Amino acid sequence: AQSVSQHNHHVILSEAASLELGCNYSYGGTVNLFWYVQYPGQHLQLLLKYFSGDPLVKGIKGFEAEFIKSKFSFNLRKPSVQWSDTAEYFCAVTTKAAGNKLTFGGGTRVLVKP
Amino acid sequence: GAGVSQSPSNKVTEKGKDVELRCDPISGHTALYWYRQSLGQGLEFLIYFQGNSAPDKSGLPSDRFSAERTGGSVSTLTIQRTQQEDSAVYLCASSYPRGVAGRLETQYFGPGTRLLVL
Structure with missing residues (x-):
């Protein structure tokens, strides 16, 4: 069965700093990878996704992620964060073998200080 | 267009009671999923309907725990004889069916039902 790990549980940074959140998955076959974000008091929203093709994926609000197959990683990045990026970020994976269900990482809480 | 809707948004119940949680998926989405978000377990998959x-x-x-989906649209998640460890946010998501060449489609989430079992 697949699993996802997110290395950082909490990240605190100042506005304009760069952000990188780590995500590693364990599964030997083809995967689809996602980053979801949950802003305070709001529901889960899709930031970006990787299905195939260019391993560098660009999402909404200036976020991007890079799929590195050899490292089983899908790290999320943003060059310059804003206070409004304060949220919890979840990495997730689906596989055909698992029947479409999302397996989530434990989440990373990001606090951006103004 | 309208997103995934869930009701109620909050539910407080007593231990041992049954609860029903409802999900209305996005129109045209034939796949429907239930997840649970709790402090101790994070986000975990519960059940998946496809057509x-x-x-x-x-x-x-x-x-x-049981769930049904009537008419291929609305789904109800039922928890019988609730326990305190059932307290969590129950999330519903929907998506289009598996697409071209078996590509898995993006799941869109509703706002969740926050369940508190006293």
């Missing part, structure tokens, strides 16, 4: 196929119930934590 008329038998549901994937592999994530249901006990036989007190």
Whole structure:
């Protein structure tokens, strides 16, 4: 069965700093990878996704992620964060073998200080 | 267009009571999923419906949990004889069916139902 790990549980940074959140998955076959974000008091929203093709994926609000197959990683990045990026970020994976269900990482809480 | 809707948004119940949680998927989405978000367990899959196929119930934590989907649209998650450890946010998501060349489609989430069992 697949699993996802997110290395950082909490990240605190100042506005304009760069952000990188780590995500590693364990599964030997083809995967689809996602980053979801949950802003305070709001529901889960899709930031970006990787299905195939260019391993560098660009999402909404200036976020991007890079799929590195050899490292089983899908790290999320943003060059310059804003206070409004304060949220919890979840990495997730689906596989055909698992029947479409999302397996989530434990989440990373990001606090951006103004 | 309208997103996934869930009701109620909050539910407080007493231990031992049954609860029903409702999900209305996005129109046209034939796949529907239930997840649970709790402090101790994070986000975990519960059950998945795809069209008329038998549901994937592999994530249901006990036989007190069941779900049905009537008419291929609205779904109800039922928890019988609730326990305090059932307290969590129950999330519903929907998606289009598996697409071209078997590509898995993006799941869109509803706002969740926050369940508190006293």
